[in-house]
Amino acid sequence: MIDRAQPQDEAFFQRVFLQLQAFFQQQGWQDCPIELLRQFWMPLAQQIIEWRQQKTLILGILGGQGTGKTTLAAILSQILAEMELQVCRLSIDDLYKTYADRLQLQQVDPRYRWRGPPGTHDVALGLSVLQQLRQVSPQHPVAVPCFDKSLHHGAGDRIAPERVMAADVVLFEGWFVGVRPIDPALFDQASFPIVSESDRAFARDINRTLERYLPLWEELDRLIVLNPADYRLTLEWRKEAEQMMKATGKPGMSDTEVEEFVHYFWRSLHPDLFIPPLLSQPEWVDWVIELDENRLPASIYCPYRP
Numbered sequence: 001m002i003d004r005a006q007p008q009d010e011a012f013f014q015r016v017f018l019q020l021q022a023f024f025q026q027q028g029w030q031d032c033p034i035e036l037l038r039q040f041w042m043p044l045a046q047q048i049i050e051w052r053q054q055k056t057l058i059l060g061i062l063g064g065q066g067t068g069k070t071t072l073a074a075i076l077s078q079i080l081a082e083m084e085l086q087v088c089r090l091s092i093d094d095l096y097k098t099y100a101d102r103l104q105l106q107q108v109d110p111r112y113r114w115r116g117p118p119g120t121h122d123v124a125l126g127l128s129v130l131q132q133l134r135q136v137s138p139q140h141p142v143a144v145p146c147f148d149k150s151l152h153h154g155a156g157d158r159i160a161p162e163r164v165m166a167a168d169v170v171l172f173e174g175w176f177v178g179v180r181p182i183d184p185a186l187f188d189q190a191s192f193p194i195v196s197e198s199d200r201a202f203a204r205d206i207n208r209t210l211e212r213y214l215p216l217w218e219e220l221d222r223l224i225v226l227n228p229a230d231y232r233l234t235l236e237w238r239k240e241a242e243q244m245m246k247a248t249g250k251p252g253m254s255d256t257e258v259e260e261f262v263h264y265f266w267r268s269l270h271p272d273l274f275i276p277p278l279l280s281q282p283e284w285v286d287w288v289i290e291l292d293e294n295r296l297p298a299s300i301y302c303p304y305r306p
Contacts, residue, residue, distance in 0.1 A: 012082075013037075013038065013042065015082065016037070016042070016078075016079055016082045017032065017034055017037055019078060019082055020032040020037060020075065020078055020079070023074075023075075023078050027074075036296075036297075040297050040300070041075055041076065041079060042079065044076065044224075044287075045076055045079040045080055045083065047287075048076070048080065048169060048222075049080075049083065049085070051221065051222050051286075052085075052168060052169060055134075056133060056134045056136070056167055056168060056169070056170065057168070057169045057170065057221050057222065058130055058133070058134075058170045058172060058219055058220055058221045058222075059169060059170065059171055059172065059220070059221065059222045059223075059224065060172050060173070060177045060178045060217070060220040060222065060223040060224065061073055061171060061172070061173035061174075061177065061223075061224050061226070062173075062174070062175075062176070062177045062178050062179065062223060062224070062225045062226065062278075063173070063175065063225070063226030063227075064175055064226075064228070064231060064234045064265075064271055065175060065234050065237070065238050065262060065265065066233075066234045066237030066238045066240075066241060066295070067226040067228060067234060067237070067291060067295065068226060068291075068295055069173045069174070069175075069226055070091070070173060072173075072226070073089050073171040073173045074089070076171060077089055077171065080168075080169055085168040085169055086166040086167055086168045086169075087167070087168065087169045087170075087171060088133060088136075088144060088164050088167040088169070088170045088171070089170075089171045089173075090129070090130075090144060090170060090171070090172045090173075091147075091172075091173055091174055092121065092126075092172075092173070092174025092175065092176070092177055093147050093149070093174065094144070094145045094146055094147045095121040095122055095123070095125055095126040095129075095145060095147075096115055096120055096121055096122070096147050096156065096158070097120060097121060097122050098157060098158055099151070099152050099155055099156065099157035099158075101122075102115060102120055102155070105119065105120065111202050111205075113264070114261065114264055115155070115156060116175070116264075116265060116268070117206050117209075117265070117268035117269065118176070118206055118209040118210045118212070118213060118268070118269070119206070119209045121213075123212050123213055123215070123216055125145060126216050127215055127216055127219065129142060129143075129144055129145065130170065130172070130216070130219040131219065133164070133167045133170050136164060136165065136166060136167050137165065137166070138165045138166070141163050141164060141165045142163075142164045142165075142167075143161040143162070143163060143164075144161055144162045144163075144164050145158060145161050146158065146159050146160065146161055146162055147159070172220065175265070176210075176213075176269050176274070177217070177220075177223070178217050178220060178223045178225075178278065178284065178285070179210065179213075179269060179274050179275075179278060180210070180214070180217070180274075180277070180278060180284065181207050181208070181210045181211050181214075182207060182273055182274060182277055184204050184207060186273055187200045187203050187204055187207075187273070188200070190203065190270055190272075190273060191270060191272045191273075193263040193266055193267055194266075194267055194270060199267055202267060202268065203267060203268065203269075203270065206268045206269060210269070222286045222287075223284060223285050223286055223287075224285075224286065224287045224288075224289065225275070225278070225279065225285050225287070225288050225289065226289050226291060227275065227279070227288055227289065227290050227291065228290075228291045228295075229290060229291065229292055229293065229298065231271035231272060231275070233291075233293055234262065234271075235258070235259065235262045237295060238258050238261075238262055239255050239258050242254075242255075242258055279303055280303070281303070282302070282303045285303050286302065286303075287300060287301070287302060288300070288301055288302075288303060
């Protein structure tokens, strides 16, 4: 777990625990695991406070599908709120281009069959929002974009933005937040499902498109990476999520549809190609959270530590 001193105020810890327990129940989750709070979430929140240094902190959270990045952002928001900090949550999904713009993109390049890969977002909008959040105040509120995935039969579209008037911490999460372009030659020996020449051409094009996102990543003050022991676990986690959704009566994808969907994302930015180079650069990543097969933290470390 995180090698940091624990908060000394047990009464405060218990108050945070009760608040999180109520939040978990509201979300329909299992009970809040108190040991994770004590050994992981609370120390991480303490680290975020130290990183902030009396100014707005923009913290990136990178994690593939099913790694729990959105859940982590929600939990940290609850804890930091108890510490009297104003938190703004932003997802890379909130920066999607409009439905009309994505339809036009799909007509120009049919390979963009689903939203998600680089090229389907409004980078200029994201850059403007992050820069405005550094100066946000009641006198200068920021319209933070929001995206509803359920619109247009699941294709999704923007909805009314959220009006934010204060932000001590911005939690900016997404499946490729902070990811950098790689050497195009690496695609010659790429892993499944990049198997054909057309797959490799698509991957190289996405890699070039990723360069447009670099100004957005430069706005990050810190970056946390949720890294599974094996990236292929994310496929099983996504299947489990869909099965749980269908068990509640909601519509969900079949296992075959999940595989097709996840493989599409792997073809665009393969975890086996893009994540290791990122983790090898300490100037890009501040904390790495290794996840076991149960999505629990197995180890947490700073890349620059020996």
